[in-house]
Amino acid sequence: MMEELKVHTDTMTAEPGEPLAPGTSDTTRRMTLNMGPQHPSTHGVLRVVIELDGETITKAVPDIGFLHTGIEKECEVKTWHQAVTLTDRVDYLANLSNNLCYALAVEKLMGDLEIPPKAQWMRVMLVELQRIASHLVWLGTHALDLGAMTMFFYCFREREDVLRIFEMFSGQRMMTSYIRPGGLALEPPRGWQQRVRKFIDAFPSKVDEYENLLNTNPIWMQRTKGVGFISVETMLDLGVTGPMLRGAGIAWDIRKSEPYSSYDKFDFDVAVRTGNDVYSRFQVRMEELRQSARIVKQALEGMPEGPWTANAPHMMLPDREKMKTQMEALIYHFKIVTEGYRVPAGEAYQVIESPRGEIGYYAVSDGTAHPWRVFMRTPSFGNLQSLPAMIEGALIADTIASMGSMDFVLGDVDR
Amino acid sequence: MLPDPLKSHRTAAALEAFDSAAILGGHTDRDELTLLIAPERIAGICRMARNDLGFIRLSAITAVDWLPAEPRFEVVYLLHSIDHNERVRLKCRVADGQEIDSVTSVWRGANWYEREVFDMFGIRFRNHPDLRRILMPLDWEGYPMRKDYPVHGYKYSYPSDQEGP
Numbered sequence: 001m002m003e004e005l006k007v008h009t010d011t012m013t014a015e016p017g018e019p020l021a022p023g024t025s026d027t028t029r030r031m032t033l034n035m036g037p038q039h040p041s042t043h044g045v046l047r048v049v050i051e052l053d054g055e056t057i058t059k060a061v062p063d064i065g066f067l068h069t070g071i072e073k074e075c076e077v078k079t080w081h082q083a084v085t086l087t088d089r090v091d092y093l094a095n096l097s098n099n100l101c102y103a104l105a106v107e108k109l110m111g112d113l114e115i116p117p118k119a120q121w122m123r124v125m126l127v128e129l130q131r132i133a134s135h136l137v138w139l140g141t142h143a144l145d146l147g148a149m150t151m152f153f154y155c156f157r158e159r160e161d162v163l164r165i166f167e168m169f170s171g172q173r174m175m176t177s178y179i180r181p182g183g184l185a186l187e188p189p190r191g192w193q194q195r196v197r198k199f200i201d202a203f204p205s206k207v208d209e210y211e212n213l214l215n216t217n218p219i220w221m222q223r224t225k226g227v228g229f230i231s232v233e234t235m236l237d238l239g240v241t242g243p244m245l246r247g248a249g250i251a252w253d254i255r256k257s258e259p260y261s262s263y264d265k266f267d268f269d270v271a272v273r274t275g276n277d278v279y280s281r282f283q284v285r286m287e288e289l290r291q292s293a294r295i296v297k298q299a300l301e302g303m304p305e306g307p308w309t310a311n312a313p314h315m316m317l318p319d320r321e322k323m324k325t326q327m328e329a330l331i332y333h334f335k336i337v338t339e340g341y342r343v344p345a346g347e348a349y350q351v352i353e354s355p356r357g358e359i360g361y362y363a364v365s366d367g368t369a370h371p372w373r374v375f376m377r378t379p380s381f382g383n384l385q386s387l388p389a390m391i392e393g394a395l396i397a398d399t400i401a402s403m404g405s406m407d408f409v410l411g412d413v414d415r
Numbered sequence: 416m417l418p419d420p421l422k423s424h425r426t427a428a429a430l431e432a433f434d435s436a437a438i439l440g441g442h443t444d445r446d447e448l449t450l451l452i453a454p455e456r457i458a459g460i461c462r463m464a465r466n467d468l469g470f471i472r473l474s475a476i477t478a479v480d481w482l483p484a485e486p487r488f489e490v491v492y493l494l495h496s497i498d499h500n501e502r503v504r505l506k507c508r509v510a511d512g513q514e515i516d517s518v519t520s521v522w523r524g525a526n527w528y529e530r531e532v533f534d535m536f537g538i539r540f541r542n543h544p545d546l547r548r549i550l551m552p553l554d555w556e557g558y559p560m561r562k563d564y565p566v567h568g569y570k571y572s573y574p575s576d577q578e579g580p
Contacts, residue, residue, distance in 0.1 A: 065550040070566075072535075073559055077566050108445050236471050236497075239524030250497070257500050346444055349493055349504065351474070360493065364479055377475040377493065385527045414550055 030058065033396075037066050041145045041400045044410025048387070048399075055395050060388045067414040075374040079340025080106055080181065081315075083371060087361075088175040090376055091412035093137050096130040096166075097354040099179035102374075104260055105350035105361040106181035109343050113312055117304040119183040120262040125196070125299035126169070126178065127352075128292040132203070133162040134355035135285050135292075139210065142282075142404035146223050151213060158206050161199045168195060182316045183309030193300060200296050207289050214282070224278040228402035230390045232276070238389060239382035242357025243288065244406060247281035249274040254353035266295050278405040285407075288355075315341050340369035356380055356407055380412035417441055424448065426468055426503055433463045447504060454490075454507040458516040461492065461505070465521050470494040470503065473518070476528035478536045482562040486510035488538055492518070509538060517543040535560035 036047035045066035051059040071090055075083045087098040100123055107113050140155030163173040168189050170178040178185050214220045230240075232248045245252060253270040255263045271287030273280035309316045317336055318329035335341075345367035351360040357379030364373040383406050390402050421427040421441050427450060431438050437456035442449055452460050464470040474493040481487060492505040509515050517540035518525045529540045530549040537558035540546060548555060557564055 065548075065552070068550040070559060073564075073566055076562075111445070234523075237523045239473055239475075239522070239528075252497050257497075347447075347449075348445055349447060349474075349502065351502075358474065360474055362475070362477060362491065362493065373479045375475070375477040375491075377477075381527065382475075382524065385524055 035399075037063075041403060042410065043141055044408075044413075046384075046408075046410055046413070050391075050396065050399070052396060055397070057391050057394055057396055057399070060391050062384060062387050064384065064410075064413050067410045069411075069415065071415045072374055072376060075371050077370070079369045080343050080365075080371055081336055081340045081369075083374065084177050084180050085175070087376075088177055089411065090378060090415055091354065091356070091359075091380070091409050092174060093134045093409050094130055094354050094356065094412075095174055095176050096126050096179055097352065097359060098376075099177060100127050100261065101350055101352045101354070101359045101361045102363075103179050103181045104352065105348050105363040106343060108348040108350055109346055109363055109365050110181070110312075110315075111344060113182060113310045113315075115183060115261075115310050116307045117262065118306045119308050119310070121299050121303055122184060122188060122308065123179055123261045124263060124266065125296050125303075126166075128295045128299070129162050129165060129196075131292045131355045132289055132296075133159050133166075135289050136162075138285065138355075138404075138407045139282075142407075143214065143220075145400050145404050146220065148214065148217070148220065151210065154206070154210060154213075158199075158203065165192070165195055165199065168192060180316070182312045183307075185317075187308055193303075196296065196300055200293055200300065203293050204290060207286065207293075211286060221279065223398075223401050224282060224405075225275075226277050226279075227394070227398045228278040228281075228390050228405050229276055230386060234389050235386060238386040240357070240386050241379050241382055242353070242355075243271075243281055243284045244357070244383060244386075246270065246272050247284045248276040254351055254358060258351065260350070260352055266298050268295050278401050281405040342367060342369050343371075351377075354379055356409070356412065357383060376415055378412045378415060380406075380408035380410070381415075384408050384413050421448075426464075426501065429468055430460060430464065433467075434459060447502065449504045449506060452505050452507050454509050454513070454515045457490075457492070457505070457507050458518055458521065461494075461518045461521045464494060464503070464505075469496040469498045470501075472497060473522040473524050473528070474502070476518075476525055476532060478532045478538055478560075480536060480560065480562045486513070488536060490515060490532065490538060511537075514539045514541045516541050517546075519543055534558070537561065 031052045033050045033052055035050055036042055037045045047063040049061045050057055071086050075086055084099060084102060087102040088095040090098050136155040136159040140152040143151035166176050167173045170176040235245055235248060249272060251270050251272045256270055268291045271284045271291060273283045313332045318333050322329035323333055343365040345365050347364045349360055349362045351358050359379055360377030362375040363371060366372040391399050417427055417431045417438050427441055434456060437453050437460050438450060439453055440451040472495040474495045477491050479489045486508045488509050490507045490509060494503045507515060517529055527549060529543055532538050533546055534548040534551055535558055
């Protein structure tokens with residue numbers, strides 16, 4: 001056992017330095033630096049072992065798994081209905097995106113479900129608000145790491161508005177579980193339109209504020225321009241997705257290429273930049289904030305009328321009022337809560353564009369009420385794998401900027 | 416052998432033409448193409464799919480434990496082509512203890528996914544550059560995602576779970 005533990009700490013292959021003979025200069029020795037697991041710039045629990053030659057990084061080895069909570073394993077002992085709550089906790093800054101991906105995967109397995117337009121548009125609106133909230137956390141913390149403290153307060157001010165909207169819809173600020181297989185969990189609350197309109201009307205001017213503070217700020221530009229370069233081929237090879245790839249000139253967005261939940265009915269542009277550095281990733285995400293605001297506005301103005309869940313009483317919990325007056329509703333409620341609903345045997349891989357990149361849920365059913373396997377292809381896991389390629393050969397001082405531009409969430413990496 | 420309905424499918428037909436002995440079967444389910452590949456030929460099929468068919472992205476690698484079926488595991492490769500906007504699922508059936516070739520030489524991104532499959536299911540990948548546990552601690556015993564592994568683990572199990580697999 002001791003032997004194994006020793007291996008665990010020796011992630012690096014660097015030889016321990018021999019004591020130097022007196023009188024010789026120590027100019028060629030490399031230094032191994034342990035960054036994390038508790039490092040403020042990772043905003044989670046990530047350990048990176050870095051080998052340094054002077055100020056240049058010669059080798060970097062990420063060590064992950066500190067936040068592993070066995071979510072995929074736990075899905076297998078829950079019912080399909082209960083597992084929604086676990087998807088919230090995968091990427092805790094993009095809960096609704098994970099809810100949506102899971103819901104779409106289960107709906108694909110169910111086969112004949114027809115999700116009404118209102119539910120689809122509402123889903124689009126909510127995940128775009130989620131994208132705004134997630135990008136705001138990224139922008140605030142990324143700028144804070146690079147010394148721009150004002151941004152943090154600005155961003156969290158607006159994020160709070162979004163979280164209040166989520167609370168209005170679902171009763172929860174973060175772990176919403178609002179998008180469920182079959183539709184939405186609850187009827188949209190009275191007065192949501194005013195709330196969302198108030199936010200979305202004001203938001204574009206807020207993005208202007210952020211850009212005024214950062215876009216031409218000399219310190220910001222020096223710390224981000226030309227930093228964190230990684231070639232497009234390497235990125236594709238390593239499984240990088242999302243804004244990082246779009247910052248390198250690849251106009252690939254799953255919302256356009258494989259539209260889900262009626263995204264094809266919305267008018268928006270894919271944000272692409274070609275700089276392939278921290279600054280262009282920043283620009284891509286700023287543009288995405290504006291585009292998301294555009295989508296939310298369209299959803300708000302064109303929201304269809306009608307039901308907010310599919311006509312699937314065996315899947316969706318009935319209305320509380322109906323349970324008191326209708327026998328069938330009571331029976332369905334009892335069946336869903338005690339044994340769950342059955343999902344036809346088969347498998348489905350559903351991908352969506354989350355704020356961080358490609359989320360994929362690979363759901364396998366054996367025909368019972370419990371998932372046989374739910375695999376979560378999380379964007380942060382794929383993106384983080386490119387960290388060594390990005391920072392090796394660069395200066396140690398740029399590590400924080402590079403890592404910030406990846407926008408990983410450690411819960412999403414470790415699941 | 417490729418079933419007849421898939422003979423006209425561009426990707427399936429191209430892979431069959433490349434190495435017909437590697438394709439053990441396939442089907443389209445819910446508009447998603449799945450091909451069953453012989454485990455010893457997976458690396459060649461993946462290389463061909465990447466270089467000639469445009470599947471430059473590996474979305475993920477995962478596995479499914481079908482206990483008590485034999486062979487027990489399915490290793491699942493989720494491929495994606497940005498150019499053709501197409502996704503393919505390749506599957507290999509492997510028994511407990513059977514090794515399978517690593518595809519890290521095809522996509523470098525396979526590295527962490529194969530480590531995760533090894534960590535969670537105990538499936539070993541031949542020629543993998545760094546096959547260590549990735550999510551669990553290095554001194555962990557057992558493979559948590561196997562179906563015979565109790566959800567609470569062995570250390571903190573309830574008495575009824577103590578018998579083990």
